Amino acid sequence: MRSFHASKRNACLFPSPKTKPCAALARPLNPSDHHSRRSLSTHFIKQPPDAPDRPHSPSTFLPLLSSCPDIAALRRIHGLILVHGLHRHLPCQTKLFSSYGSLGDIESARMVFDRIPDPDLYSWRVMLRWYVLNKQYADAIRCYLQMRYRFRELDNTVFSLVLKACVKLLDLDEGRKLHGHTAKVGGPDSFVLNVLIDMYAKCGDMDSSRRLFDGLEDRNVVSWTSMISAYAQNDCAAEAVLLFNRMQEEDVELNEYTVGSMFTACSMLDSLHQGKWVHGRVIKHGMCMNSFVGSALLDMYVKCGEVADARSVFDELDDVDLISWTAMIVGYTQRRCPLEALKLFSDTKWVAMVPNSVTIASVLSASAQLRDLESGNSIHALGIKLGIAECSVVMNALVDMYAKCCMLEEANSIFKRVYRKDVVTWNAMVAGYSQNHQGQEALTLFNQMRSDGCSPDAVTVVCVLSSCACLGDIHLGSSLHAYAIKFGFLSNTHVGTTLINFYNKYGDVTLANRVFDEMSNRNAVTWCAMMCGYGMQGDSAGSIDLFRRMVEKDLQPNEVTFTSILSTCSHTGMVDEGREYFDSMSKHYNISPSMRHYACMVDMLARAGKIEEALEFIDRMPVQADIDVWGALLHGCRMHSRFELGEVAVKRMMELLPHTSDYYVLMSNLYASDGRWNEAVQIRKLMKERGLVKLPGCSSLGMNNP
Numbered sequence: 001m002r003s004f005h006a007s008k009r010n011a012c013l014f015p016s017p018k019t020k021p022c023a024a025l026a027r028p029l030n031p032s033d034h035h036s037r038r039s040l041s042t043h044f045i046k047q048p049p050d051a052p053d054r055p056h057s058p059s060t061f062l063p064l065l066s067s068c069p070d071i072a073a074l075r076r077i078h079g080l081i082l083v084h085g086l087h088r089h090l091p092c093q094t095k096l097f098s099s100y101g102s103l104g105d106i107e108s109a110r111m112v113f114d115r116i117p118d119p120d121l122y123s124w125r126v127m128l129r130w131y132v133l134n135k136q137y138a139d140a141i142r143c144y145l146q147m148r149y150r151f152r153e154l155d156n157t158v159f160s161l162v163l164k165a166c167v168k169l170l171d172l173d174e175g176r177k178l179h180g181h182t183a184k185v186g187g188p189d190s191f192v193l194n195v196l197i198d199m200y201a202k203c204g205d206m207d208s209s210r211r212l213f214d215g216l217e218d219r220n221v222v223s224w225t226s227m228i229s230a231y232a233q234n235d236c237a238a239e240a241v242l243l244f245n246r247m248q249e250e251d252v253e254l255n256e257y258t259v260g261s262m263f264t265a266c267s268m269l270d271s272l273h274q275g276k277w278v279h280g281r282v283i284k285h286g287m288c289m290n291s292f293v294g295s296a297l298l299d300m301y302v303k304c305g306e307v308a309d310a311r312s313v314f315d316e317l318d319d320v321d322l323i324s325w326t327a328m329i330v331g332y333t334q335r336r337c338p339l340e341a342l343k344l345f346s347d348t349k350w351v352a353m354v355p356n357s358v359t360i361a362s363v364l365s366a367s368a369q370l371r372d373l374e375s376g377n378s379i380h381a382l383g384i385k386l387g388i389a390e391c392s393v394v395m396n397a398l399v400d401m402y403a404k405c406c407m408l409e410e411a412n413s414i415f416k417r418v419y420r421k422d423v424v425t426w427n428a429m430v431a432g433y434s435q436n437h438q439g440q441e442a443l444t445l446f447n448q449m450r451s452d453g454c455s456p457d458a459v460t461v462v463c464v465l466s467s468c469a470c471l472g473d474i475h476l477g478s479s480l481h482a483y484a485i486k487f488g489f490l491s492n493t494h495v496g497t498t499l500i501n502f503y504n505k506y507g508d509v510t511l512a513n514r515v516f517d518e519m520s521n522r523n524a525v526t527w528c529a530m531m532c533g534y535g536m537q538g539d540s541a542g543s544i545d546l547f548r549r550m551v552e553k554d555l556q557p558n559e560v561t562f563t564s565i566l567s568t569c570s571h572t573g574m575v576d577e578g579r580e581y582f583d584s585m586s587k588h589y590n591i592s593p594s595m596r597h598y599a600c601m602v603d604m605l606a607r608a609g610k611i612e613e614a615l616e617f618i619d620r621m622p623v624q625a626d627i628d629v630w631g632a633l634l635h636g637c638r639m640h641s642r643f644e645l646g647e648v649a650v651k652r653m654m655e656l657l658p659h660t661s662d663y664y665v666l667m668s669n670l671y672a673s674d675g676r677w678n679e680a681v682q683i684r685k686l687m688k689e690r691g692l693v694k695l696p697g698c699s700s701l702g703m704n705n706p
Contacts, residue, residue: 201230403432606636
């Protein structure tokens with residue numbers, strides 16, 4: 001009954017370890033005398049059998065076991081112990097299997113333990129500890145069950161070790177039984193209570209976790225931190241913040257894990273103000289900004305949109321490690337700052353840093369955002385060299401990168417090699433087809449995804465809806481609308497906004513407005529999409545009324561909002577109103593006009609026949625006008641037959657992009673419209689001399705089967 005691995009009794013005396021020794025476990029307890037102790041063990045091992053100072057008693061073997069540098073040396077000492085008949089000496093055997101455990105050879109440790117005739121509680125506890133430290137949690141629980149059978153009372157050290165195993169296995173039932181056992185033997189101490197709080201929380205039983213916390217008479221920083229961390233890990237960020245505020249009221253000193261959990265909670269709540277306040281507390285208390293705290297703080301600033309603050313924290317870190325370096329790269333990528341991500345990755349200051357799969361996936365995403373195939377290929381090669389190119393997170397990023405760089409064959413080749421495709425893998429390939437205007441392939445892959453048993457998510461629906469728009473298939477789009485309602489995707493802001501844009505494209509503003517009204521969550525982009533729908537139908541009143549409703553709801557208009565409202569004013573001839581909205585951008589909302597806003601204003605003036613005023617507006621612009629601005633002027637010139645100013649616009653466009661055939665064609669058509677046929681022919685000849693060819697247009701239309 002005693003041996004819980006009886007089958008191992010007949011195993012070889014020194015089985016090969018199946019796991020590599022863990023550096024943390026093998027590190028000596030006292031590094032200052034490591035070399036002298038190692039030399040001592042090597043000296044005794046090399047002594048001949050008849051040497052007078054050769055070890056022969058427990059008092060000489062015990063220090064040798066503590067100083068063993070590796071498995072080979074330990075096995076030689078093990079042999080000496082057997083030769084001297086000390087295999088029944090309990091302290092010596094306990095130290096022997098503990099040494100095997102510290103070097104990561106749990107199989108040999110278990111074998112030695114099984115050969116001890118009558119191990120005491122201390123020996124069992126040591127064996128239990130090495131099971132937990134070597135991540136053999138199921139064996140740890142079995143060991144504990146046998147300890148209960150052999151010993152009437154177990155101590156809190158045993159309970160804390162087994163609870164950690166329950167946490168790792170998410171074994172709530174065994175954890176509850178253990179909780180009951182602790183109550184029977186006199187109740188857990190404060191340390192075990194903190195572990196119980198953590199166990200219940202990580203196993204999803206927040207009510208039991210909070211009851212234990214509330215019942216604590218003497219809460220220390222560990223108790224508070226365990227509960228705050230539990231709330232943050234279980235998506236209860238608001239409760240974590242409330243508890244943290246109570247902790248501050250009771251003047252409990254913070255530790256690094258407290259503030260790390262709070263930064264996570266602030267990230268989840270998008271609460272920049274609270275996060276900055278906690279950051280201030282860290283500075284005020286003079287806490288060390290180590291990798292754990294620094295990475296959590298970086299993540300908080302990034303998720304709250306403050307990339308510059310995140311970089312300031314990164315630059316102030318005394319010891320930048322892989323975690324904080326990767327966190328900053330991920331932050332840049334997530335906030336659409338791909339150039340900064342690639343600069344940080346390639347900075348020679350961090351040349352000694354070896355990237356992991358998350359780092360590689362992040363810089364691949366940065367390359368995808370830039371459509372930088374050369375950079376993406378180089379990072380792919382580095383991933384292969386590091387042996388992490390076949391990790392799922394890297395392969396998903398590779399599919400996305402090659403698809404965004406229009407390399408669909410390479411993307412599809414990697415996609416097919418992914419052994420276990422998750423929804424992210426499927427989405428990357430579906431989005432790739434959709435972004436490259438291969439709508440039919442995207443729809444085919446969408447159907448294959450469902451037939452393979454992978455449930456689509458909101459991202460999938462958005463990609464497929466975009467494909468339907470490319471194919472001109474309103475009926476299939478309507479079917480996807482029904483699919484989104486059935487599976488609850490309409491509550492997703494991105495899905496709802498994509499549906500509004502889809503119906504707007506086909507002029508069905510009524511259905512678009514119905515989707516808008518049914519959405520429970522709307523952001524600025526959603527409101528803009530609906531404004532554009534009204535504007536496209538010439539309903540300026542509806543668009544402006546929607547803008548006013550948005551402002552009344554205290555929703556801050558952004559650049560896209562003003563693009564929509566200015567476009568509406570342009571299409572409906574509301575010049576005075578358009579000027580007012582344009583001026584309000586900088587006066588009331590602190591938004592600097594972008595090139596799109598300037599183009600909208602030029603288009604609005606030119607459409608209204610105010611061509612000279614539009615040209616004066618361009619001359620007053622604080623930046624050089626781009627193709628879109630001059631194109632807007634040209635459009636108005638053609639509408640009002642102002643060919644002399646249209647010629648100015650086309651010449652400026654040709655200067656900006658001299659190797660694009662479209663603008664030569666525009667110039668030729670402009671001359672033809674004015675009856676200047678000789679000039680039109682000369683432009684066509686110039687195109688031919690420069691090898692420029694007008695590409696034929698094409699379109700696609702979805703048809704119902706009869």
